[in-house]
Amino acid sequence: MDLRQLTPNLAVAPQITIEDVPLLAASGFKTLINNRPDDEAGAVDHQLMARAAADAGMSYHYLPFTPGQITPDLIQGFAEALDGEKPALAYCRSGNRSTVLWALSQSGRQSEAELLSTAANAGYDLSGIVPLMRSLAGNNR
DSSP: OOOOOEEEEEEEEEEOOTTTHHHHHHHOEEEEEEEOOTTTOOOOOHHHHHHHHHTTTTTEEEEOTTTTOHHHHHHHHHHHTTSSSSSEEOOOSSHHHHHHHHHHHHHTTBBBBHHHHHHTTTTOOGGGGGGHHHHHHHHHH
């Protein structure tokens, strides 16, 4: 697994397998956030992942994020998932969409520079969502 730590309580990753879930729970993760739509090539069915998470004693959130279709409900759902048991692992195809949702959920709580730097240190370039981050930061003040 390619886990990339964004914060002490959140890591992101590319697609994980059902077999990875008990390993994640054993390593201390309490919450699993799935940002991958079921109909995306290579995605593992969210119901199977939910069952694996429950069997491993983890909370599970299915927040499918289709590229280019960010909604306020999706951002809010991600923020609420982060408010649950910690630490959490969020995953999608590459980890980028999960990182985008994290940054958008934190806009106005952390500086733009901090969010961009954290993402870049994990290998994700979020410069394309800066206008949306600024818009959300203005709404969260």
